[in-house]
Amino acid sequence: AQTVTQSQPEMSVQEAETVTLSCTYDTSESDYYLFWYKQPPSRQMILVIRQEAYKQQNATENRFSVNFQKAAKSFSLKISDSQLGDAAMYFCAYRSWGSGTYKYIFGTGTRLKVLA
Amino acid sequence: DTEVTQTPKHLVMGMTNKKSLKCEQHMGHRAMYWYKQKAKKPPELMFVYSYEKLSINESVPSRFSPECPNSSLLNLHLHALQPEDSALYLCASSLRRGRITEAFFGQGTRLTVV
Numbered sequence: 001a002q003t004v005t006q007s008q009p010e011m012s013v014q015e016a017e018t019v020t021l022s023c024t025y026d027t028s029e030s031d032y033y034l035f036w037y038k039q040p041p042s043r044q045m046i047l048v049i050r051q052e053a054y055k056q057q058n059a060t061e062n063r064f065s066v067n068f069q070k071a072a073k074s075f076s077l078k079i080s081d082s083q084l085g086d087a088a089m090y091f092c093a094y095r096s097w098g099s100g101t102y103k104y105i106f107g108t109g110t111r112l113k114v115l116a
Numbered sequence: 117d118t119e120v121t122q123t124p125k126h127l128v129m130g131m132t133n134k135k136s137l138k139c140e141q142h143m144g145h146r147a148m149y150w151y152k153q154k155a156k157k158p159p160e161l162m163f164v165y166s167y168e169k170l171s172i173n174e175s176v177p178s179r180f181s182p183e184c185p186n187s188s189l190l191n192l193h194l195h196a197l198q199p200e201d202s203a204l205y206l207c208a209s210s211l212r213r214g215r216i217t218e219a220f221f222g223q224g225t226r227l228t229v230v
Contacts (some may be wrong), residue, residue, distance in 0.1 A: 008154060035218060045159070045221035052220060082157055091158055102210070105220055106158035 002027045002093050006107035014115050015083045019109045020067075021077045023092030031097035034068070034075045035104070042086040048090070051075065053097070079112075087114045119143075121165065122207050122222035130230055131197060137225045139190040139207030141186035147171075148190040150182060153204040165190060166211065197229045 001024045013019035025034070036048040051059045051068050063083075067076045071080050079086055092107040122143045129135050139148065147166045151159035164172035165184040179201075181193040190207055202225055208219040 025153065031217075037221075041225075043206075044223040045208070045219075047218050049219075050218055078120065089156075101162060102149070102166065104159075104165045109156070109158055111156075 001103050002029070002032075004092055004105050004107040006090075006092055006108045006110050009108070010111045010113070012113045012115055013079070015082055015084060017032070017082055017110065019082055020080060021079075021090055021092075021112065023075045023077070023107055025073050025092075025094050025105075027073070027094065031096045032067075032098065035066075035093040035095070036064070036075075036077045037091045037106075038088045038091060039091065039109075040085075045091070048078065049077065051083045067068050082111070082114050084114050084116060087112055094096060120209055120220050120222035122205075122225050124225060125223065126226045126228075128228045128230060129197065132174055133197075134193070134195045136194065137207075139192075139222055139228075140188055141209045141220070142188055143209065143220065144187075145209035145211050145217075145220070146187060147209060149167040149170060149210075149225040150180075150190070150192050151206040151208065153206055153224070159206055163192075163225055176208065179191070194227075197227075202227055202229045218230050 002079045005024045012071045032053045034051045036044045049061045065078045088114045094105045123138045150162040153159045162176045163182045168184045179196050183191040204224045206224045207222045210219045
């Protein structure tokens with residue numbers, strides 16, 4: 001069975017600085033998706049970034065980028081130029097590749113605080 | 117339209133009440149999910165419907181009864197709940213044109229059982 005581990009329950013960053021959130025996972029599959037979701041106090045889970053395991057290139061979305069190390073089973077999220085609106089709970093998630101699979105396996109989350 | 121809409125946003129119900137949560141999406145997604153989320157915890161999968169058929173039931177107690185009337189709607193019927201069922205209930209959808217996309221989530225229903 002797949003597992004996702006986020007070892008940082010809480011992180012803080014100064015506004016405009018850079019922060020990296022860690023995620024490791026365990027799987028025997030070779031093809032899969034990895035995601036970072038953000039959940040602000042408004043409660044809605046919002047997709048931040050997605051990575052397909054077969055792609056060697058790290059995904060980027062504006063100020064958000066990942067460091068995907070497939071062999072090490074590591075998937076960290078880097079947030080550059082942090083903004084107050086980035087404060088939220090961040091969940092790392094895994095999903096198998098197959099078209100018949102629907103389960104998202106979530107890590108326990110990292111609460112990010114942004115200090116003004 | 118990239119929204120998943122959940123109603124109501126808040127619900128307080130007694131242990132003998134019957135209520136329903138509603139979820140709606142118009143993105144053409146053919147998989148819809150119910151998750152339960154306790155405070156400061158990740159979402160826990162409850163049910164998955166794909167092509168309007170129940171494909172995953174994560175051993176959820178029968179006091180939770182899902183229903184998928186059509187490809188855009190997902191309901192969760194609640195009956196005889198316990199206080200420990202108080203949580204945020206999230207709906208999500210994915211799967212478009214046979215390809216699984218990332219899950220889009222609604223804002224959730226905050227349920228309190230008294």
